[in-house]
Structures are given as C-alpha cells and as structure tokens.
Amino acid sequence: MEPQPYNKDRFVNRKEEVMAVKAALDSAVQQSRVLAFTGPRGSGKTWLIDHLENEFRGQDRIWCVKLNFESLRAETRNEPDFVRKVLQAFANALAAITGKIEAPERISPTRWGEWLIQDVRRITSEKTLLVLLDSVYETPETCLNALEDVFLGALVAENRVVVIMAGQGTYPLWRSRELARASVIPLRPFQADDLQELLEKRNIQLTVDWLTDWTGGYALPVGLLVENPADPVAMIEGTLTHILDNLPKNSGLPNPLRFLKDYMVLAVLRVFDEDRLEALGIKRPEVSQLIDQLLQWDLAAYQRDMRGYVLDEALHYLWGRWARERQKERWENLHQSASELYQKWARDYQATAQFWLTENAYHTKQVASLAQSVNSKLTQEVNHG
Amino acid sequence: MEQAVAQWLRHHGLAFNPFLPLRADQDARLWMYWVGNDDIFDLAWEAQPALLFAPWGGGKSALRTRLTQECWSTPAEKRPFPLVYLPQDNHVTLEDHLQDLILHGARELLLALARSPRRFLEASPRLQKEFAQFLATAAPPVSFWLEQMSEESSLAPLNRPYDPGYDLEIPREERGDWLSFVFTLARLLQENTYVPSSHTVKLWEALIFWIQEFLRRPCVYVLIDHLDATPSTAQNPAFIVQTIEPFLEVASEWASQQCYLKLFLPSVVQEKWTPPAPFTTATITWSAPLLLQVIQRRMVAASRGRMDALAALAEPALANLDEYLIGKTSPLPRELLILINAILEEHARRALPRIERPCLDDILQRGQEECSYGTSTLQ
Numbered sequence: 001m002e003p004q005p006y007n008k009d010r011f012v013n014r015k016e017e018v019m020a021v022k023a024a025l026d027s028a029v030q031q032s033r034v035l036a037f038t039g040p041r042g043s044g045k046t047w048l049i050d051h052l053e054n055e056f057r058g059q060d061r062i063w064c065v066k067l068n069f070e071s072l073r074a075e076t077r078n079e080p081d082f083v084r085k086v087l088q089a090f091a092n093a094l095a096a097i098t099g100k101i102e103a104p105e106r107i108s109p110t111r112w113g114e115w116l117i118q119d120v121r122r123i124t125s126e127k128t129l130l131v132l133l134d135s136v137y138e139t140p141e142t143c144l145n146a147l148e149d150v151f152l153g154a155l156v157a158e159n160r161v162v163v164i165m166a167g168q169g170t171y172p173l174w175r176s177r178e179l180a181r182a183s184v185i186p187l188r189p190f191q192a193d194d195l196q197e198l199l200e201k202r203n204i205q206l207t208v209d210w211l212t213d214w215t216g217g218y219a220l221p222v223g224l225l226v227e228n229p230a231d232p233v234a235m236i237e238g239t240l241t242h243i244l245d246n247l248p249k250n251s252g253l254p255n256p257l258r259f260l261k262d263y264m265v266l267a268v269l270r271v272f273d274e275d276r277l278e279a280l281g282i283k284r285p286e287v288s289q290l291i292d293q294l295l296q297w298d299l300a301a302y303q304r305d306m307r308g309y310v311l312d313e314a315l316h317y318l319w320g321r322w323a324r325e326r327q328k329e330r331w332e333n334l335h336q337s338a339s340e341l342y343q344k345w346a347r348d349y350q351a352t353a354q355f356w357l358t359e360n361a362y363h364t365k366q367v368a369s370l371a372q373s374v375n376s377k378l379t380q381e382v383n384h385g
Numbered sequence: 386m387e388q389a390v391a392q393w394l395r396h397h398g399l400a401f402n403p404f405l406p407l408r409a410d411q412d413a414r415l416w417m418y419w420v421g422n423d424d425i426f427d428l429a430w431e432a433q434p435a436l437l438f439a440p441w442g443g444g445k446s447a448l449r450t451r452l453t454q455e456c457w458s459t460p461a462e463k464r465p466f467p468l469v470y471l472p473q474d475n476h477v478t479l480e481d482h483l484q485d486l487i488l489h490g491a492r493e494l495l496l497a498l499a500r501s502p503r504r505f506l507e508a509s510p511r512l513q514k515e516f517a518q519f520l521a522t523a524a525p526p527v528s529f530w531l532e533q534m535s536e537e538s539s540l541a542p543l544n545r546p547y548d549p550g551y552d553l554e555i556p557r558e559e560r561g562d563w564l565s566f567v568f569t570l571a572r573l574l575q576e577n578t579y580v581p582s583s584h585t586v587k588l589w590e591a592l593i594f595w596i597q598e599f600l601r602r603p604c605v606y607v608l609i610d611h612l613d614a615t616p617s618t619a620q621n622p623a624f625i626v627q628t629i630e631p632f633l634e635v636a637s638e639w640a641s642q643q644c645y646l647k648l649f650l651p652s653v654v655q656e657k658w659t660p661p662a663p664f665t666t667a668t669i670t671w672s673a674p675l676l677l678q679v680i681q682r683r684m685v686a687a688s689r690g691r692m693d694a695l696a697a698l699a700e701p702a703l704a705n706l707d708e709y710l711i712g713k714t715s716p717l718p719r720e721l722l723i724l725i726n727a728i729l730e731e732h733a734r735r736a737l738p739r740i741e742r743p744c745l746d747d748i749l750q751r752g753q754e755e756c757s758y759g760t761s762t763l764q
Contacts (some may be wrong), residue, residue: 080558108558111503117460143691150477153459170690176458181423275701295398295691304681304694307704345701352704 002242003042004223006050010202013194013219014048017185021052021130024061024162028128032156037166038137039187040314041243042220045166046185049134052164054171056130063129065093067168070135079146082139083109086147087116091233094119113151117158124160139169144172146181156189168297189217189314194227202226236322243315247297262320263290264327267319268334271308272363273320279341280334307355324370332370339363386730387524393733398691403683404725409447410610413549416458418682419451420675420718425667432465432604434636435645438655439669441613442719445649448669449610450547452647456606461501465645466602468493469547472628474615479631481583486607488590491524496543496602499534502559502566504599516599517573519591529569588603593644599676603686604643613651622654637663671716673708679718680707680725695725701739706740713749 005011017037024033039045049066059310062241062364067089076082077101107115120129136144144152156163156178165171165182184212190198195208214232215221221239226233237257244256253259265280266272277287294300300309311319323331335341342360346353390402409419421444429435429452439445449469456467468490476482498505505513520527532540540555555563574667576703596602609632612618629648636646640663652668660666681693688697696706703709710728714720731748732740 080556108556108562110556110559149459151459157460157463170685173686174414175454177426177455273701292398295688298691301690302684302688302692302694302697302706304677305698307696309697346447349702349704351709353706 003046004227006047006054008298010050010223011047011051012198012201013190014044014051014187017048018052018055019156019164019189020183021056021164021251024164025128025130025149026057028160028162029161030062031165032158032178034156034163034165034182036171036182036184037164037187038171038184039166039168040218040312041168042218042239042314043187044219045168045187046134047219049132049164049166052130061127062126062223063097063123064132065090066132066134067093068134069139071329073139073143073289076143079140079157080109082143082329084112085148087112090116090151094123098123108148113154116151117154120155120161120277124158128160128162129158131163133163133165135167136165137169137172139167141171141172145175148174148176153179167311170301171383177331178356190219190222195222198222198226204229204376214321214335216314216321218314218317219317220314232327235323236318237326240315240318240322248301260322261327264319264323264330265334266294266311267316267323268331268366269318269338270359271303273308275343276308276338280337307352328370332367335363335366335370339367342357386734390726393729394687394698397498397739399687400689401687402729403421403687403725404722404729407719407722408724409539410450410547411448411549414686415450416445416454417686418679419447419684420678421448421451421579421669422675425669428667429500429647430455431665432643432645434640434664435651436648436660436666436710437669438666440717442717443652443671444669444718446610447718449608449647449649452547452606452608461497462601462603464602465604465606466493466497466600467606469608469610471547471611471614472609474618474624475626479635480585481587482631482750487523487585487588487592490531490542490596491520492545492598494592494725495520495524495527495530496540499540499543499563499566501600502562504601506562506569508599512598514573514577515568516595517570518577519595520570521574521577521681523588523592528571528574531567531574535567535571552739558602563610573594590642593642597643597677598609604645606645606647607639608647608649610649612649614652620653622651622657625650625654626658633658633661633664671718673711673716676711676716676718676721677707679721680710681687695740700742702742703740706745724748727752754756 010226020035024035027033027261035047053064053066056062068084072085072089073082076085091112098249099290123129132271143312152163153174153176155161156176160331169183171184192208192212195211199206199208199211206226206229211222211225214236215225221236224239225235228235237260240260241256244253244259247253260267265277265282269276269280272291274284274287274291276292278284284288291300294311299315302308303310310316339360342356342363346356348370349356387402387405390405394402399622401414401428401626403414403418406414409415424446425437429437429448437445437448439448453467453469457465458464468486470482470486470489473485476485505516508516524530530542534540537656538560591606597606609629612628613620618628619627629650632646632648640645646664655666655668665757680695684692684694684697694707695710696704711721714724727748728740728745731744735744737744
C-alpha cells in the first residue's frame with residue numbers, strides 16, 4: 001500500500017508550520033533561517049515539503065528550490081559522490097530559476113560550492129531564496145558533514161536564504177551554529193478539526209472519531225483510509241507491511257506479517273528494554289538482536305524521560321490497533337502481563353516506582369477499554385437481534 | 386583498558402566512548418556534544434574583548450575549543466580567525482607573549498592557507514613574495530614545515546596538540562592546488578633575500594594584516610587559556626592577573642584593529658579582581674539539567690541518535706542512573722566524566738553485560754575513599 005502523491009486539494013492541517021515558514025521568509029532579509037521538521041513515519045513530512053513548494057513557488061519576492069536527498073543518495077558510492085550530486089541538482093535548480101546559470105565542468109566540490117554561493121548572492125539581491133530539503137536525516141552523517149563543509153554551511157549563513165529540512169529520525173549533528181541551532185518543529189498527528197476539514201473537503205461520510213480511532217491521526221493511514229474505508233484492518237495491515245517492506249535493503253526481514261505477530265509485544269508496551277521483552281516472552285539472545293535491529297532500522301530510540309526504548313510513534317499506534325483486531329486475546333494477555341510486571345517493578349525499584357505505576361495504569365486501562373468495547377459491541381448485537 | 390571499554394560500548398551500540406576525552410581541548414568531536422549556556426557562547430562569540438570565568442574543570446577550555454571549532458566551520462570568510470594562546474608561566478611582558486603569539490599565529494595562518502590554497506595562488510606575485518618574506522621572519526621553521534608537508538603529502542606536520550577542529554587530509558580534488566601552493570611558497574622562501582623588520586609589534590601587525598588580506602577573515606580572536614594550568618599560576622590569582630596585565634593594556638587598541646581578546650580565567654581571579662573596561666564578562670555555571678545534557682548529548686552522538694541516557698546501558702534497577710550520578714558528584718562536568726569513565730572501565734574489566742548496582746556501589750565506595758563522590762545506594 002503505497003503513500004499517495006501530494007494533492008493540494010486534499011492537503012489539510014499544518015497551518016502553524018506554514019506560518020512558521022512564512023515568518024522565516026519575512027525575517028530573512030535580516031538573517032538566514034533554518035527550520036527542521038521532524039516526525040515519525042507516515043506523519044506527512046513529504047506532503048508538507050510539497051505543499052510549501054506549492055504555496056511559495058512563484059510568489060513575487062521568493063525563489064524556490066526543492067531537493068529530495070533520498071533520490072540523490074541512491075546509488076552514491078561515497079561522500080564526494082553524494083556532494084557532487086547535491087551540487088549538480090542545486091545548480092540545475094538555480095539554472096531553472098534564472099535560465100542563464102550553467103554548471104562548470106571539471107571543478108572541485110569546494111570551488112563548485114563557492115561558485116554556487118556567488119550565484120545565490122546574485123539572485124537573493126532581489127528575492128529571498130527558499131530551499132526545501134526532504135529526506136535529510138536519513139542520509140549518512142558523513143555525507144551531511146561533507147555537504148556542510150563544502151556548501152550547506154555557507155548557504156545557511158547567507159542573508160535572504162531560508163532552508164527548510166525534513167526527514168525521519170533525529171535532526172543531525174552539525175558543526176556550524178546556524179545549522180546546529182535550527183528551529184526543530186515536531187509534526188503532530190492530525191487533530192479533530194483537521195480531520196473534519198479533510199472529510200468536508202472530500203465530501204466523505206465518515207466520522208472524525210472513527211477516523212482517529214483507526215489511524216491515530218497519522219497522515220499516511222488517514223490518506224489511505226479516506227480513499228478506501230471499507231476494510232480499515234486491511235488498510236492498517238497494508239500500511240504496516242509497507243513500512244516494514246521499506247526498511248533498509250539489508251534488513252533481512254523475510255515476512256512482515258510474521259514479524260508483526262512474533263513481536264506483538266512491541267505494540268503492547270509503550271516503553272521496552274531487554275528485561276521487559278524477556279518478561280513478556282521473547283527469549284535471550286533473540287531479545288538483544290531484536291533491539292539492535294530496531295535501532296539500526298531507526299524504528300526505536302532510548303528515551304531517558306520514558307526510561308526505556310520507544311518505538312516509532314506511528315508504527316506503534318497502528319501495530320497496536322492491528323493487534324487489537326487481529327490477535328485480541330493475545331493482545332489482552334500481553335497487557336495483563338505487562339501490568340503485573342510493572343506492579344512487581346514498582347515494589348522492587350522504589351526509586352523509580354512512580355514511573356512503573358504510571359505504566360501499570362496505562363496497561364490496566366487498555367485491558368479495561370477492550371472489555372468495555374467488547375461489552376458495548378455485545379450490547380449492540382443483543383439489541384439488534 | 387580504553388580498547389576494552391570501546392568494545393564494551395560497541396556491544397551496546399555506541400560507535401565510540403563519548404566520555405573518554407577528559408580534556409575538551411583534545412577532543413575532535415566536541416562540536417557534536419558541547420553543552421553550555423547559549424547566552425555565554427553568544428557573548429564570547431561577539432566581536433568584543435571578553436573575560437570568561439569558570440572553576441577548574443568547569444568548562445573554560447571546552448568553551449574555548451568550541452569557539453575555535455566554530456571559527457573553523459564553513460563559511461570561513463564570515464568567521465573570525467582563531468588564534469589560541471596558552472601562555473608559559475615565565476612570560477610577563479607583552480614582548481614575551483607576542484613572540485610566541487606571532488609564531489603560533491604564523492603557523493595557524495600557514496595551516497589555513499594550506500587548506501584553502503587558492504587564496505594564495507590567486508594573489509599577485511608581488512603579494513605572494515611579500516607574504517613569503519613575512520613568513521620567513523615570523524616563523525623561521527616554515528621551510529622545514531613545508532618540506533615535511535610535501536614529504537608526507539599531508540597537513541599533519543602543521544597539526545598541534547590542542548583544539549583539533551578540522552580534517553588534516555587534503556581532498557583529492559584539491560591536491561593540485563595544494564602542491565602548487567607548497568612548491569610556490571618553498572621557491573619564494575628560497576629566493577628570499579630581503580629581511581623585513583623583526584620588531585615584534587610590527588610583525589604582530591603584519592600577521593593581522595595577512596590574516597585579513599589572504600584569508601579575508603573579518604577579524605581575529607586571540608583565545609588565551611590554561612592560565613591556571615601551570616604550577617606558578619594554579620591557585621595564584623595575583624600571578625594570573627600579572628600574566629594577563631600586558632594584554633589588558635592593549636585590548637582597546639587591538640579591538641580597533643578587529644583583533645579581540647578572549648581570556649578564559651579561573652573563578653578565583655574573579656573573586657579578588659575588578660575587570661577593567663572594555664571587557665565584557667561572563668561566568669560559566671553548572672546545574673543538574675545542564676549536566677544531564679552533558680550525558681545526553683554524548684550518548685546521542687555516540688549512538689547516532691538512538692540513545693539519550695547512560696541508563697540505556699544499565700539494568701532496570703538503575704533506570705534513573707543519569708540523575709543519580711549527577712547527585713553523586715560536585716556540579717562540574719569533568720568530575721562527572723571521570724566518574725562515568727570509572728564505571729565503564731570497571732564494568733568492561735569485570736565483563737558485565739550491563740551497568741549493575743553492586744558494581745556501581747563498589748565504584749562509588751572506592752570513589753569516596755579516593756575523592757569526592759558518595760556511597761549511598763539507589764534505594
């Protein structure tokens with residue numbers, strides 16, 4: 001189940017993000033600005049970048065350049081190769097703007113970067129340059145650092161330049177403070193009024209609550225479900241399979257559905273580590289290998305304030321929703337086991353007891369909500385017949 | 386033991402030991418995880434003379450190194466030129482200091498030009514010749530350095546043991562320009578017969594001129610540090626003030642030439658001395674949240690964003706390990722890093738799969754006997 005291409009008539013939400021970009025463009029005369037959007041898989045980063053291009057390209061006082069690092073880093077052999085591809089793409093984009101800039105031949109990346117900056121200075125004497133960069137954070141950091149040294153560091157230090165980045169995972173580490181101090185804006189899932197706007201725009205007879213319950217408000221499943229609302233469980237399964245199928249090529253994941261079933265505990269726990277996974281049924285050393293694999297896929301990260309590893313937000317929601325439908329009994333048992341584990345930990349580890357009690361409350365609530373949902377379904381069935 | 390710790394950390398998904406470099410000015414990765422108050426950094430970064438205070442182990446050299454690394458970041462022509470100076474404790478006159486500063490500065494200038502040789506190659510032959518004359522006087526070993534660079538095909542002979550901030554390899558595409566630079570400069574030095582004035586103040590002014598002329602840097606930051614590192618100056622504020630006195634006298638004049646002094650001073654000096662104009666002052670202070678960031682950013686850098694706490698390497702009983710360790714040390718980053726290194730070394734030595742309470746308690750017990758951190762257990 002592939003993500004749908006950007007369609008401006010179906011774009012909703014992100015008003016604050018668009019305003020933030022507009023404010024950056026307005027203040028770019030005095031200073032350059034860097035904004036970085038972050039969000040889990042399927043949160044709508046690429047649609048936002050496309051929407052920003054649609055909003056600002058062609059405006060009176062703005063030049064717009066958009067590059068997607070995913071295609072640029074495909075089949076690159078090394079850092080210089082990647083840098084050259086980015087410089088070439090940027091040069092092409094500038095040429096498209098002015099119609100008169102030609103890329104020099106046989107030039108070192110350093111000189112090419114300097115040459116492009118001269119051109120940027122020329123075109124920004126009259127207009128502000130908006131640079132939209134997608135799929136940035138998935139790029140190896142050695143490639144990004146090389147690009148920063150040759151070009152990106154100089155670009156963001158120019159006046160009347162606004163750089164917008166998006167990508168999965170963590171905002172990268174940069175040497176120059178203009179990049180290191182970017183405004184990092186997390187993209188939140190769609191809220192009720194966003195979904196309402198979408199349903200009205202598309203004239204679709206679904207309720208906001210229903211859509212939120214199935215998708216968590218994450219853009220990718222929302223887009224898919226409004227297209228085909230007949231079988232939401234199949235849609236979720238398709239989305240999950242798409243995410244798992246698109247992990248790095250050497251992921252060694254032969255069967256996504258098997259993975260979803262075998263490691264369902266990841267969809268049950270809000271936070272996990274080796275001990276918790278082992279207590280809920282995954283044996284050593286498999287448990288360490290699983291965590292290593294999730295980290296390598298950038299599907300999980302350790303968060304100190306959560307006291308453990310946290311799965312990619314959108315994946316966690318959809319996987320949990322899938323598990324609740326497809327493996328109801330096991331889902332309930334796992335929540336029950338998790339609740340018992342946290343009760344024990346709260347007794348054993350008093351220094352962090354409050355934290356374990358909070359987790360226990362979460363799992364207790366999940367079990368209760370399932371019971372309530374089964375009960376109301378049963379009541380409906382009885383009433384109907 | 387370093388290797389054992391590195392291997393232990395690799396097993397946990399960390400690419401390197403981010404807690405190992407106890408001296409910030411020897412840490413090439415500091416830019417990845419430097420922690421400090423942005424306001425203090427911004428104040429230190431401004432084009433004005435500044436006095437920056439902190440206790441021993443409180444982040445003076447880290448701030449200095451971070452400023453230097455920022456000066457070396459792209460775009461060079463918009464960054465100040467960093468001239469790091471660590472005075473000898475027998476230097477008391479401006480003449481003493483200037484002689485060292487000129488030699489250091491000429492070496493740094495040569496290093497910067499070797500990294501961007503076109504600045505030199507695109508200059509007129511006359512300017513190139515004058516520059517060679519300046520170098521021959523300011524840095525007599527320059528011919529030797531060039532010879533070494535040429536033999537090694539690397540900038541490494543110009544490297545110095547502090548403030549690693551940039552790559553010493555010459556990119557393949559730049560090698561042609563680099564060779565032209567080395568050979569042209571070597572030839573000019575051989576041809577040089579004219580000996581310009583060796584008067585130190587004139588040479589100093591010439592150094593500033595060449596930094597601005599060839600490198601096109603907007604200004605120069607003279608970063609003076611390690612004033613509490615020598616036997617005569619440690620815990621001797623009066624001697625430190627005496628050492629820096631010559632700089633205080635020329636600070637305004639240098640500032641008018643876009644050359645700004647940044648002095649990194651121990652807090653003991655601040656207690657017994659009123660800083661003169663035109664210096665702005667700032668004091669580096671530490672709090673528990675900032676120290677948490679010290680651990681967090683180092684973990685994030687070494688794990689490529691996948692872990693933000695040392696607790697990721699610990700058993701569940703130590704889920705609050707980071708906060709706990711901060712409570713066990715005085716609020717200074719160096720002391721925290723020393724403790725974390727001791728913990729990592731002991732766990733690697735005992736080949737424990739992760740950080741465990743009994744081992745941690747042993748280390749804290751031993752630490753209490755040897756230095757300051759405490760002994761109480763987590764519960």
